[in-house]
Amino acid sequence: METTNKLKDINEVLEFLYQEFPQCFKQKDGIKPLKVGIFKDIAERIEGSEKVSKTQVRQALRKYTSNWRYLEAVTKSEFRIDLDGNQGEKVEQEHIDHAQKSLEESRAKMAKRKKSQRPRNDSDTKSYKKKPGQFAKTGDKNAKVNSTPAKAAPAKRSGKIEPLPASEVKVNNKVKVKLGQALVNAIITEVNKEDVHVELVTGMQVKTKADSLYII
Structure with missing residues (x-):
């Protein structure tokens, strides 16, 4: 029973x-x-x-x-x-x-998290020496300050992408789903009003919106 x-x-x-x-x-x-x-x-x-x-x-x-x-x-x-x-x-x-990309990103996040949790040694701060072009400590009037912000690299686009028509938002249809700046192949598993559930190529389940879906 x-x-x-x-x-x-x-x-x-x-x-x-x-x-x-x-x-x-x-x-x-x-x-x-x-x-x-x-x-x-x-x-x-x-x-x-x-x-x-x-x-x-x-x-x-x-x-x-x-x-x-x-x-x-x-x-x-x-x-x-x-x-x-x-x-x-x-x-x-x-x-x-x-x-492979997901694995590398996950491991990088884990390494960064561990590094941020490592106890900080005060002697590291005291022994720090400025190099030309680096930011100066507060109160150092003669030091150079790099006030020019770094420019972000332009996002690369590979071909034209077209939004998925509303009529094609159906279960089992293959699509591309936008995750951050990346487009990942997926299959629609469920459509629930405005929410669309898709399964990524790795098997991961993701909930998204119809306007984040594109034609393969």
């Missing part, structure tokens, strides 16, 4: 996926890239479940597919797998490139 106690913690939802689909979801060893559109497959399998909701599954998938181990698996695996662990479509090179 199925329990009616609904899971609340995201880690509990992940544990549910590990137990429900052991051939697909792995905690450490044996992680493989997930089939594109796997959220829809999970939603169908858990239809009527009182333990987890589709929203919770989407959040769990986002955490699972943003994990370093998963991103590394995307860069090293040749094929994706379905819920039963069966070999699916081949991992395309653009998916590998995106996973």
Whole structure:
């Protein structure tokens, strides 16, 4: 008999996926890239479940597919797998490139966070010496001050991009979604009024707006 106690913690939802689909979801060893559109497959399998909701599954998938181990698996695996662990479509090179970029950015953020948390040594400040062109300390009248702000490099554009027509905002349609300054290939998994849920090439679930979608 199925329990009616609904899971609340995201880690509990992940544990549910590990137990429900052991051939697909792995905690450490044996992680493989997930089939594109796997959220829809999970939603169908858990239809009527009182333990987890589709929203919770989407959040769990986002955490699972943003994990370093998963991103590394995307860069090293040749094929994706379905819920039963069966070999699916081949991992395309653009998916590998995106996973590698996400992995590098995530590691860089982690390194920056650790560096900012490192205790500051007062002797480092005292032994600091100004170099030509550097900013001067307050009160140093003879020092040079570089008041010219650095110019940001212009964003590169690769070809013309066209917004996705409203008539094409449909489930299973392939699109490009704007994330920051980048355009990433994705597939629409759900349309809920103004919100559109898409699945990125890495498997990550993202909620966005229709005006952030473009034609592939």
